Amino acid sequence: MKQTRFIDLVPHIVLIAGVLIFAYPIYVTLIGSTWDAGTIGRGGLPLWPGGEGAANYAQAWVGEAGERAMYTPVRTMMLNSLVMALSIALGKIAISILSAYAVAFFRFPLRMAFFWLIFITLMLPVEVRIIPTYKVVADLGLINTYAGLAIPLIASATATLLFRQFFLTIPDELLEAAKIDGAGPVRFFIDVVLPLSRTNIAALFVILFIYGWNQYLWPLLVTSSGDMETIVTGITKMIGTGESANDWHIIMATTVLAMLPPVAVVVFMQRWFVKGLVDSEK
Amino acid sequence: MATVEIRNVRKSYGPVEAIKGIDIAIQDGEFLVLLGPSGCGKSTLLRMVAGLEGITGGEIAIGGRVVNHLDPKDRDIAMVFQNYALYPHMTVFDNMAYGLKIRGIPKAEIRARVDKAANILELGRFLDRRPSQLSGGQRQRVAMGRAIVREPAAFLFDEPLSNLDAKLRTQMRVEIKRLQDRLGITSLYVTHDQVEAMTLADRILVMNHGVAEQIGTPLEVYQRPASLFVAGFIGSPPMNVLDGRIDDRGEAVLLPGGQRLPLPRPRATDAGRPVKLGIRPEHMAVAADGFSIEIELVEALGADTVVYGRLPDGETLLVRMAGIPTVRERDRLTVAPQDGALHLFDAVTGRRME
Numbered sequence: 204m205k206q207t208r209f210i211d212l213v214p215h216i217v218l219i220a221g222v223l224i225f226a227y228p229i230y231v232t233l234i235g236s237t238w239d240a241g242t243i244g245r246g247g248l249p250l251w252p253g254g255e256g257a258a259n260y261a262q263a264w265v266g267e268a269g270e271r272a273m274y275t276p277v278r279t280m281m282l283n284s285l286v287m288a289l290s291i292a293l294g295k296i297a298i299s300i301l302s303a304y305a306v307a308f309f310r311f312p313l314r315m316a317f318f319w320l321i322f323i324t325l326m327l328p329v330e331v332r333i334i335p336t337y338k339v340v341a342d343l344g345l346i347n348t349y350a351g352l353a354i355p356l357i358a359s360a361t362a363t364l365l366f367r368q369f370f371l372t373i374p375d376e377l378l379e380a381a382k383i384d385g386a387g388p389v390r391f392f393i394d395v396v397l398p399l400s401r402t403n404i405a406a407l408f409v410i411l412f413i414y415g416w417n418q419y420l421w422p423l424l425v426t427s428s429g430d431m432e433t434i435v436t437g438i439t440k441m442i443g444t445g446e447s448a449n450d451w452h453i454i455m456a457t458t459v460l461a462m463l464p465p466v467a468v469v470v471f472m473q474r475w476f477v478k479g480l481v482d483s484e485k
Numbered sequence: 486m487a488t489v490e491i492r493n494v495r496k497s498y499g500p501v502e503a504i505k506g507i508d509i510a511i512q513d514g515e516f517l518v519l520l521g522p523s524g525c526g527k528s529t530l531l532r533m534v535a536g537l538e539g540i541t542g543g544e545i546a547i548g549g550r551v552v553n554h555l556d557p558k559d560r561d562i563a564m565v566f567q568n569y570a571l572y573p574h575m576t577v578f579d580n581m582a583y584g585l586k587i588r589g590i591p592k593a594e595i596r597a598r599v600d601k602a603a604n605i606l607e608l609g610r611f612l613d614r615r616p617s618q619l620s621g622g623q624r625q626r627v628a629m630g631r632a633i634v635r636e637p638a639a640f641l642f643d644e645p646l647s648n649l650d651a652k653l654r655t656q657m658r659v660e661i662k663r664l665q666d667r668l669g670i671t672s673l674y675v676t677h678d679q680v681e682a683m684t685l686a687d688r689i690l691v692m693n694h695g696v697a698e699q700i701g702t703p704l705e706v707y708q709r710p711a712s713l714f715v716a717g718f719i720g721s722p723p724m725n726v727l728d729g730r731i732d733d734r735g736e737a738v739l740l741p742g743g744q745r746l747p748l749p750r751p752r753a754t755d756a757g758r759p760v761k762l763g764i765r766p767e768h769m770a771v772a773a774d775g776f777s778i779e780i781e782l783v784e785a786l787g788a789d790t791v792v793y794g795r796l797p798d799g800e801t802l803l804v805r806m807a808g809i810p811t812v813r814e815r816d817r818l819t820v821a822p823q824d825g826a827l828h829l830f831d832a833v834t835g836r837r838m839e
Contacts, residue, residue, distance in 0.1 A: 374570065376566040376570035377572065379537050379564070380564070380566060381572075383535065383537075383557045383562065383563065383564050383584070384583050385558035385584055385588055386558075386583075386587055390587065394583070395572055398574040399574055
């Protein structure tokens with residue numbers, strides 16, 4: 204009895220330690236966003252909330268000039284990030300589910316060639332092809348547009364592969380039964396494949412939304428005007444280099460705001476997300 | 486309701502010929518069972534009728550219309566699959582209604598047809614459930630319901646009972662039989678289970694290696710198997726097959742063990758010819774003289790007993806006797822075939838000799 208109690212305790216201690224290590228910086232950020240610039244500037248940030256929270260968040264949100272610099276308002280950056288993340292997540296899902304459907308269910312010439320072509324793009328992440336991609340986007344006049352932000356990141360071999368693997372588990376008989384029922388390829392996709400993929404789509408949406416939201420390098424390159432700034436690049440631009448003094452209270456408030464949409468997506472989609480990872484009702 | 490005609494149908498996968506010319510005309514309302522071991526081509530033939538496999542040669546006509554180049558949906562057939570193939574995300578009602586919905590049948594009529602089918606199959610209580618909430622037998626009934634509501638020209642069953650346990654299988658077999666009697670829809674039914682074939686079929690098509698070994702009623706197939714293959718496939722335990730030779734006057738079969746079994750009618754033209762002699766285990770009886778066997782194994786099945794005996798020349802001979810065992814292992818026993826129980830097959834081709 205004593206033995207098992209102790210053994211039960213160990214994972215809890217490890218988990219609590221882990222949570223503390225992960226949570227502490229976030230806690231400091233949260234606290235930092237509620238003090239004034241002077242308190243943080245003196246280097247002695249207390250570990251309890253201060254009274255400037257409302258003012259800091261309001262200032263960050265509407266983006267009036269801080270004490271030391273001008274920023275793009277958080278509401279603009281949040282909107283840009285949201286549009287980019289949603290376009291990337293939904294675009295990736297739409298394109299990859301269709302290409303996976305084609306590869307998994309149809310027999311056409313060069314089917315495997317196309318499959319491998321998609322597959323090998325896994326070896327070429329955004330960073331590797333960033334210069335040619337920039338050139339293409341610039342030539343198309345998409346610099347400082349939502350399309351320029353999202354489209355180059357939409358093609359996804361990973362999501363295509365995941366959907367393909369899932370489609371391969373759909374029994375052939377289901378397709379045959381649908382054929383006999385009179386469903387063509389489009390109907391079969393809409394009536395059978397899409398509903399069966401619901402949980403997979405939800406799980407992928409969570410992953411891809413956060414992927415899109417956290418994009419840094421690409422938005423940094425492809426946006427130059429303040430009103431196309433995304434929040435992740437925006438935060439880093441708020442932090443000056445070298446000896447310059449920073450509005451840490453505004454930066455921390457912005458950081459907290461930047462965390463909210465991904466957290467909301469995870470919290471709201473968690474049930475679906477977990478279901479998509481473990482469940483395979485077929 | 487319609488006839489299904491299969492005319493010299495062939496199927497090749499590259500150089501391999503899976504179906505080597507099958508010919509059969511299935512009457513309106515007839516229940517035809519395609520029976521054979523795995524890999525004999527029976528499922529392929531069914532899928533060709535369904536339109537799920539292409540036809541390499543020959544013609545298939547449903548209701549007098551050649552359907553070789555029609556899509557499955559235009560062939561006016563409904564199919565029941567071995568693993569049910571129900572849409573997992575749809576309710577029982579939607580599963581049955583789906584095909585009708587696609588065909589643009591009015592909602593009220595869909596409702597009426599599904600309700601009627603659910604009634605026949607006693608699925609009324611389950612219409613709002615998902616397939617995952619049903620037992621295997623219920624899922625099988627939903628699969629049949631999906632076929633019934635279509636009111637097709639022909640039902641195609643692809644080993645529909647193989648995924649069920651033995652008890653449920655017997656029960657569903659009876660239900661299928663009753664259903665087909667009631668609806669009178671032409672049916673093609675693929676199975677490797679001879680009991681299903683014998684109990685369900687109006688006629689059986691016994692297939693082996695892509696060839697029709699025999700087409701006949703269940704009793705014809707049992708009583709007059711057209712080949713050694715059919716003789717061995719139908720009947721349980723399988724028929725005894727012994728090497729023999731017709732004597733010089735064509736009046737009896739001589740066996741290597743020295744026995745002489747008189748033929749029901751003389752066949753002078755076959756005098757001296759080597760033959761395979763088939764005798765069903767259930768047509769052997771204890772007799773004063775005949776085959777002398779040493780009993781190796783006794784299987785008591787309750788209603789009857791199967792005795793595995795060894796002939797002096799080392800061949801095994803099965804005897805099926807009614808009731809509980811009266812003999813024991815290592816006993817000696819003399820058995821003889823009953824009158825008219827001999828089946829003669831050509832020693833080379835394996836075809837039946839009338």
